[in-house]
Amino acid sequence: MSNLQILQKSLSSEGIRTQFRNALAEGAQSFAASLAELYANDGSLRECDPNLVILEAMKAASLQLPISKGLGFAYLVPYRDKNRNGAKVPQLQIGYKGYLQLAQRTGRYRIINADVVYEGELRGRNKLTGEIDLSGEATSDKVIGYFAHIETIDGFTKTLYWTTEKMTEHKERYAKSASGPWKTHYHEMAQKTMLRQILTKYGTLTTEMMKALESDAAADERTEQEKAEDKATSAARKVIDVTPPKAAENKTNTTAEQQNPVKETVREPAGEPEINPGF
Numbered sequence: 001m002s003n004l005q006i007l008q009k010s011l012s013s014e015g016i017r018t019q020f021r022n023a024l025a026e027g028a029q030s031f032a033a034s035l036a037e038l039y040a041n042d043g044s045l046r047e048c049d050p051n052l053v054i055l056e057a058m059k060a061a062s063l064q065l066p067i068s069k070g071l072g073f074a075y076l077v078p079y080r081d082k083n084r085n086g087a088k089v090p091q092l093q094i095g096y097k098g099y100l101q102l103a104q105r106t107g108r109y110r111i112i113n114a115d116v117v118y119e120g121e122l123r124g125r126n127k128l129t130g131e132i133d134l135s136g137e138a139t140s141d142k143v144i145g146y147f148a149h150i151e152t153i154d155g156f157t158k159t160l161y162w163t164t165e166k167m168t169e170h171k172e173r174y175a176k177s178a179s180g181p182w183k184t185h186y187h188e189m190a191q192k193t194m195l196r197q198i199l200t201k202y203g204t205l206t207t208e209m210m211k212a213l214e215s216d217a218a219a220d221e222r223t224e225q226e227k228a229e230d231k232a233t234s235a236a237r238k239v240i241d242v243t244p245p246k247a248a249e250n251k252t253n254t255t256a257e258q259q260n261p262v263k264e265t266v267r268e269p270a271g272e273p274e275i276n277p278g279f
Contacts, residue, residue, distance in 0.1 A: 007050035023061040073098040096192030111151040114191040148194035
């Protein structure tokens, strides 16, 4: 029996159907159908244990976020797990539209937005108040940064802005993999990162929001063990080869393969310490 057949059989079981109904009520059947379609059309995801895929999809269902790739609310992303001998395992990652949806449900925000910043739009920043002036007109289609803005119903407002260089550094240090949404939906993932930063630092969080933030971070953060292993790999690669020329043809070059990037602490510019997030 193929993995797809196993997944389809599991989705038709009464136990799984009940769990989806409890989370989504009338939307359970369409959610299960979208999961089956996603699994059937994603060759990388089909390498994952179908039961693990269902478990990750259940997390999205509990947050009432659709998992269709084109919608951008949530993604099931396969990663290679060293603890499973390099086997691929699925992990739920929330997209920026998912964060917008969760924040809007709280009923505590009058405005919440994130977007790219084009060349010419950034006019300045008030260092004293932290206000960002993005009232300029775009002079080209070159993206120079990203922003997130919130305004609560109580009148509190906050805007965060990162340059593209800072976003690239953040992605390289925190993202568990360069593939997945970071490769196919880079700008959306960057906007999600900005929303995550501003909501975690300055937003009003419900239990549902905190659960989503914690789950999303756990899915993408690199563990301390992975960090140590990758540092050891980097150190090994710096060893100088002093094999005599005549013996060079007999030597075996064994370079360890780096499967997971390193999670490090990022130092934020003065006034904006960076949260240790999944993206």
